Amino acid sequence: MKVAMGELRALVSRSLQAAGANAAMADCTAHALVLAEAQGLGSHGLSRVIPYAAHLRNGRANGAAQPQLLRRQGGALVVDAQEGLAFPACELAVAQAIAAAREHGIAFAGVVRSHHAGVLVDHLRAVAAVGMVGLGFANSPAAMPAAGGRHPVFGTNPVAAVFPRRGDGPLMIDLSLSEVARGKLMVAANEGRAIPTGWALDAEGQPTTDPHAGLAGSMLPIGAASSPKGAMLALVVELLVSAVIGAQFGFEASSFFVDAGNRPGIGQAFIVINPGALAGNDRYLDRLEVLVTEMLRDEGVRLPGARREALLQQARADGVAVSEAMLASLQGPERLNG
Numbered sequence: 001m002k003v004a005m006g007e008l009r010a011l012v013s014r015s016l017q018a019a020g021a022n023a024a025m026a027d028c029t030a031h032a033l034v035l036a037e038a039q040g041l042g043s044h045g046l047s048r049v050i051p052y053a054a055h056l057r058n059g060r061a062n063g064a065a066q067p068q069l070l071r072r073q074g075g076a077l078v079v080d081a082q083e084g085l086a087f088p089a090c091e092l093a094v095a096q097a098i099a100a101a102r103e104h105g106i107a108f109a110g111v112v113r114s115h116h117a118g119v120l121v122d123h124l125r126a127v128a129a130v131g132m133v134g135l136g137f138a139n140s141p142a143a144m145p146a147a148g149g150r151h152p153v154f155g156t157n158p159v160a161a162v163f164p165r166r167g168d169g170p171l172m173i174d175l176s177l178s179e180v181a182r183g184k185l186m187v188a189a190n191e192g193r194a195i196p197t198g199w200a201l202d203a204e205g206q207p208t209t210d211p212h213a214g215l216a217g218s219m220l221p222i223g224a225a226s227s228p229k230g231a232m233l234a235l236v237v238e239l240l241v242s243a244v245i246g247a248q249f250g251f252e253a254s255s256f257f258v259d260a261g262n263r264p265g266i267g268q269a270f271i272v273i274n275p276g277a278l279a280g281n282d283r284y285l286d287r288l289e290v291l292v293t294e295m296l297r298d299e300g301v302r303l304p305g306a307r308r309e310a311l312l313q314q315a316r317a318d319g320v321a322v323s324e325a326m327l328a329s330l331q332g333p334e335r336l337n338g
Contacts, residue, residue: 002319003327009034011330012049019053020063021085028087036119037322038315039308043183044119046326047190052085052116054259061085061115061263067092070112075104078245081114083263089114090123090268097272098130105277110245111268116140116256120268121160121174121305127272128162128170131281135271136160139241141264142251143182143219146235147228150205152218155250155266156182157237165292166285172305177234178219185211185219186257215257241267 003011012030017023029052037045055061065084069077069092077096081089093109100107117123120136127134140155156178163171176182180199188195189211197207200214208214221230242249247267254261275284295301 001322001324001327003322004319005034005038005315008037008046008320008322008330011327012046015049015053015330016056016085019056021056021061022064022066025063025065025085025088028091029085032087032118032122034320035122035312038312038320039119040311041119041308043181043187046322046330047183047187048116048118049330051256051259055115055256056085058259059263060254060259060261065089067111069096072096072100075100075107076109077107078110078112081111083113083265084115086111086115086117086268090117090270091126093268094123094126094134094270094272097270098127098132101132101272101274101277105274107272109270109272110241110247111270112245112247113263113265114247114267115264117268119174120158121162121172123268123270124160124162124172125170127270128164128172131164131275133164133273133275134160134162135273136268137237137240137270138268139238139247139250139266140182141253141255141266142249144178144221144231144234145201145205145218147221147231150201150218153251154221154231154234154238155253156219157234157241157250159233159237163288164285165288169305169309171288171292171303172308175222177222177230177237179222179230180219182215182219182257185214189215215255241269245269 009030013026016026033045056063062083065082067089068080070080071078079089079093089111093111097107097109117138124134124136139157142152143156144154146153156176158176160174194209195211200219202208202213202217223230245267248265253264253266275281
């Protein structure tokens with residue numbers, strides 16, 4: 001059935017508050033999860049409500065957390081998520097980075113003692129809205145081996161970028177450095193579906209089509225079958241969001257897909273670039289459109305972010321498709337027993 005986005009956000013927020021999140025954290029997280037679901041990104045949408053709630057109840061996430069600016073020097077700053085859900089801290093970091101980029105031309109904002117960051121590029125929407133370029137990086141609990149290795153060391157470590165355009169929606173790029181996002185294994189496991197060969201290895205380091213075995217084993221980096229490039233990129237992201245800013249490494253964090261475990265303490269990093277300090281805003285926008293025009297000369301080229309934006313606009317008009325089971329879980333035990 002279809003549910004209006006505002007109604008869905010309210011349901012998710014109430015669910016998270018019932019699990020122990022403060023109102024600000026619950027509202028910010030609900031906005032992000034519904035936004036993901038509306039864009040067709042179910043692995044980072046409503047499917048995350050139950051595990052987030054479990055982490056709040058089990059103490060893996062601090063529901064009372066209030067993110068704080070930990071330190072700042074010029075255009076570099078660090079936000080402490082206080083071991084809560086990541087979304088309020090990421091929102092604060094991006095807002096601070098935008099302000100710093102206005103002053104310095106560029107800013108680097110790190111988030112430490114954090115949790116799962118959801119759809120990384122969505123944190124950068126605010127950057128595009130003010131005409132700036134944004135880059136995002138995050139690490140996550142260990143899921144991929146180092147090049148030549150077998151046991152998980154790096155997370156799937158997504159990378160995101162946003163480039164605003166003149167008179168049109170921004171280019172929005174978001175990719176995991178694993179062959180697929182680990183959330184796709186979670187969805188396949190919940191639905192009882194097999195996964196394609198090349199997505200994951202089991203605990204013994206052997207290829208598997210069983211999503212449960214893949215979740216217990218490791219994900220394969222992008223291009224793992226032919227080169228170590230994906231693993232090298234994951235290493236770069238791991239260092240940017242851990243050693244550089246002081247967050248935990250992925251292998252030090254318990255999986256997001258289990259209820260019990262430690263507070264992950266992982267990190268996110270956002271770079272905000274003011275084109276006005278470099279090429280100049282008009283020159284930047286002109287050059288971007290030259291590239292877009294060249295890309296679109298070939299039939300079939302789809303600009304990054306276009307499909308998810310079309311789905312989002314449709315969801316804003318018609319509501320988000322939600323299963324009866326998911327709706328019942330969001331509405332609480334009284335609905336399940338009624």
